[in-house]
Structures are given as C-alpha cells and as structure tokens.
Amino acid sequence: MKLRFMLVLLLGAFVFLLMPRHSSAEYGDIILNKKAESMRAAEVKDVMFPHWFHRIRFKCKVCHEDIFVLKSGANDIDMNKIMDGEMCGKCHNGIIAWEPVYCDRCHSWEPGWEPGPVQRSKKINGAAK
Numbered sequence: 001m002k003l004r005f006m007l008v009l010l011l012g013a014f015v016f017l018l019m020p021r022h023s024s025a026e027y028g029d030i031i032l033n034k035k036a037e038s039m040r041a042a043e044v045k046d047v048m049f050p051h052w053f054h055r056i057r058f059k060c061k062v063c064h065e066d067i068f069v070l071k072s073g074a075n076d077i078d079m080n081k082i083m084d085g086e087m088c089g090k091c092h093n094g095i096i097a098w099e100p101v102y103c104d105r106c107h108s109w110e111p112g113w114e115p116g117p118v119q120r121s122k123k124i125n126g127a128a129k
C-alpha cells in the first residue's frame with residue numbers, strides 16, 4: 001500500500017516535469033505567417049520564431065544576411081526550402097539542431113500572442129529530441 005502511494009507520487013512528479021511550460025516571457029519573438037493560408041490548410045499553427053533564443057547562441061552574421069534578410073517579413077521561407085537544408089533548415093537538419101519533423105516546435109503560435117517587445121512563448125517539451 002505504502003509502496004503504491006510512493007509510485008503514484010513519483011509518477012506525478014515525472015508527468016509534471018514532462019509538461020510543456022506555457023507562460024514564460026521571451027523577449028523579441030517573431031511571428032512568421034506570410035504563408036498563413038497554406039498553414040491553415042495543413043492545420044498547423046503560425047510559426048513563432050524565438051529570435052532571442054537564437055541570438056544568444058549565434059553571432060548575428062551567422063544568419064544576417066546570408067540566410068535571412070534583416071527585415072521582418074522580407075524573407076520567403078517555406079517548407080520545401082527548410083527540408084532542402086535552406087533557411088531554418090541550414091541548422092534544423094538533425095546535425096546542428098533537431099530535424100524539421102517536429103512540426104509544432106516551430107508552428108506554435110497561439111491566438112493572443114502578439115508581436116512586441118515582450119511576449120509569451122511556448123517552451124519546448126524536452127521529452128523528444
């Protein structure tokens with residue numbers, strides 16, 4: 001009986017650790033949704049690009065302007081390019097960062113999250129890499 005109670009507690013703690021954390025503020029996230037219509041059709045959310053997350057890991061010139069023009073909305077990003085190792089796929093290729101098969105890690109925008117200096121960004125569930 002006691003052992004069983006412990007097991008339930010342990011399981012609870014485990015589930016808690018695996019829960020995605022939703023409400024952390026992240027500075028300067030960018031919503032990418034030029035392809036909104038196609039994304040609706042494919043039933044994926046708009047893309048929430050965690051700019052700051054990348055900025056603290058890479059020098060600006062890694063991305064600007066060889067990969068991305070330094071202007072919001074100026075880049076024509078699509079899934080074919082990403083799968084071909086262009087744009088986000090330069091890194092999200094299973095070598096530098098995880099492969100672009102985890103759709104909802106990028107397609108994570110939720111209504112109510114507006115672009116701005118500070119906004120809420122969905123944290124990645126660390127379970128699968």
Ligand code: HEC
Nearest residue numbers: 030049054055058059060062063068070071072073074075
């Ligand atoms: C991993 C790649 C990456 C890195 C590293 C990166 N950026 Fe960006 N940046 C982007 C993307 C993607 C966009 C959005 C482009 C778009 O909307 O088409 C962007 C947009 C911008 C914009 C335009 C924002 C706006 O509202 O018009 C500025 C300014 C910018 N970045 C500055 C920087 C600076 C400064 C650094 C270094 C401290 C940096 N970026 C590092 C990928 C990157």
Ligand code: HEC
Nearest residue numbers: 032033034035038039042077078079088092100102103106
């Ligand atoms: C590394 C980040 C990333 C991942 C992972 C990713 N996407 Fe995307 N996806 C994007 C970006 C960025 C765009 C361009 C959004 C825009 O500018 O409107 C996009 C665009 C799209 C579009 C618009 C039409 C097109 O062909 O570009 C669809 C549909 C789409 N993604 C579906 C998916 C599906 C399904 C998956 C999982 C198999 C996936 N995406 C995984 C970043 C990602």
Ligand code: HEC
Nearest residue numbers: 049050053058062087088090091096097098105106123124
């Ligand atoms: C210069 C390399 C590079 C480019 C280009 C790049 N990423 Fe990333 N990205 C990374 C790395 C490295 C990580 C961390 C991977 C890890 O934790 O295993 C990451 C993580 C992420 C995460 C998860 C952030 C978190 O909180 O864990 C998202 C979402 C993401 N990238 C989206 C994108 C999108 C969308 C694009 C294109 C607009 C993009 N990335 C372009 C290198 C890049």
